Amino acid sequence: MWKLLRQTGCVGIVTEPPPGSDEALRIADSLQLQIKSIIGRALCIRQIDAGSCNGCELEIHALNNPVYNIEGLGIKFVASPRHADLLLVTGPVSRSMEVALRRTYEATPDPKLVVAIGDCGCTGGIFGENYASTGRVANVIPVNVAVPGCPPSPSRILAGILTAISSPRAITSVSDN
Amino acid sequence: MDQLTYWIEQAKPMPGAPGVCQLEVSVETWQQLARDIAADGGRLLALWVDCEPAMTVRVAFLTKSIVLVLALAVAESSAGYPGLADSFPAAARMQRAAADLCGVRADDFDTRPWLRHAAWPTRYFPLAPERQAFEKTEAVSDEYRFVRVTGDGVHEIPVGPVHAGIIEPGHFRFSIVGEKILKLEERLGYVHKGIEQRFTQMQLLVGHRLAARISGDSAVAYSWAYCQALEGMAQVVIPPRAAWLRALALECERIANHLGDLGALGNDAGLSFGLAQFSRLKELWLRAGEAAFAQRYLLDFIVPGGTGMDPSVNGLSGLVTCAGMVGATASEIRTIYDEHAGVRDRFTGAGIVTPELAARLGLTGLAGRASGQSFDLRVDLPCEPYTSLSVTKVWRSNGDVAARVEVRFDELSESLRLVEQIVQQLPDGHHLVDVAAPAAGTMGTGIIEGWRGAVFIALTAAKDGLIGRCHPHDPSWQNWPVLEHAVIGNIVPDFPLINKSFNLSYSGHDL
Incomplete structure (x- = not known):
């Protein structure tokens, strides 16, 4: 136990400030306040891999690490779409996942938001559309924000999530910088 | 001289990966050789079907001396061929997948579809040259016959395809009594996105980009295997610096994945401290990697002829500094994991695969090395620069979650050591040479020991610089069926931990 506490103490708090007041993304400095004003409570995300290569999932995982510390912003990943306010979807949507994705979308209570992650989620990417792939996420369910990148960095994914809750119902593309 | 040695001497060398030879065989030899290789302790590496120029089933074995590829011509698409599941149980799903994609069936008893769900009709074979288009609206039934377990108090838990976490999709059907697992049956194929057909629409010189995206966590292994096959076919020898940089990238990929898994395994055992610590280390490691390679995940680092960029001296020294910190x-x-009673209790004895079972089922890669299958291509069939790196092979024989954790810890320190060694001994010179597309009909292979196990690519050139066929094979094909055995008799709540300790790929398997 002593070693565990020492290790925790030695590392300390490593959380970095979240991607800040980017005018283009209309994110104010006080994220906590802004999320509360729109959602009125913590934001719950359900992630769905609808056919990705798993690259985007690795970067989505990183949001939970102490450096990005997404839970510190009042945002958390949940296990059921019924608990979610926002769906974070990676693609391309395989035809075998099309029904599962639709059902997950329908199981999510309104009002809901959808953020498509990665080049494949935005456009179908290198896989495109074929007998087994329906391409981009927007071909299957409505999308509010699309974050390109292969894979996009954790801070771009976070910027995409924050953009979605700051300007709901509009399709926005978070530019890759 | 015994029969096996005789046939191995008849085989013709193939371009690409070192020590790969091909042999065209008759139906009788096909079956007999498979039995002989199994009896001799050989391993099944991959099985696939090529539809052009003639319908041919191919299987690659790792024998004691070489990689032997057997090619069996199949007269017509309706005719079957003798299945190899008796000698190599892992062949069963590969044969079912080949039947879905090419229309050629093995005569083994399990004829259920594997990769085809309801996405395309039964008469459509995605890799057949004369495939007919179909309407997307055409209704296709998706009735899959799971194996039923009956008896007093037995019930089923269906899980997936959408899982309760940030994980790839797949379906697990548990038959349980109380909380004890009697049987697990996997159903995969949900992320099948037509990768093999997509390859045939691409130029040979850009196929490495798709190869890197077969399984994003193994991008370096796949893109290297693809380029190894292509460069062999084009008779190009890459500069020494390029080979060493590729090995550096491969070890960086192994380190990142092991750091991620070690944290997740601690978390699944109830120690969230482990996830916090290791996910921080992984983030620092990815950032050091980004400073060196200009990418966090190396999806576009390896290109035909070498590497896409040459890391700066500062970037490389940053990587070495970070490696020292991560190792310490x-x-x-x-030590904390080792001394933590709760973690020990969850890790030890969970999800056991004995060395005997592992050998019988063909468990491979990292999970295989935790069950006494001490095979590592970097040592046993090394390509440049592993021939001069003297990698220390890591293995255990307990075969439980604890063993898979220990293998990861030991491989992590070995890879961190390799990073320092590679940076110190990195040869000077160019990192890239020109590659011209090889002639139509040329065939080659690539085999690279990725973090999960041996990644295999079989590549054939078509005319006009196009890819004729590219078959990628992930070690998960061998290991998924073994997971079904590993969980028998364990409790359902231990499944996530056992599953994570294997951490198999869905996308690399489903293609």
């Missing part, structure tokens, strides 16, 4: 911290946390 990881060994601190390892």
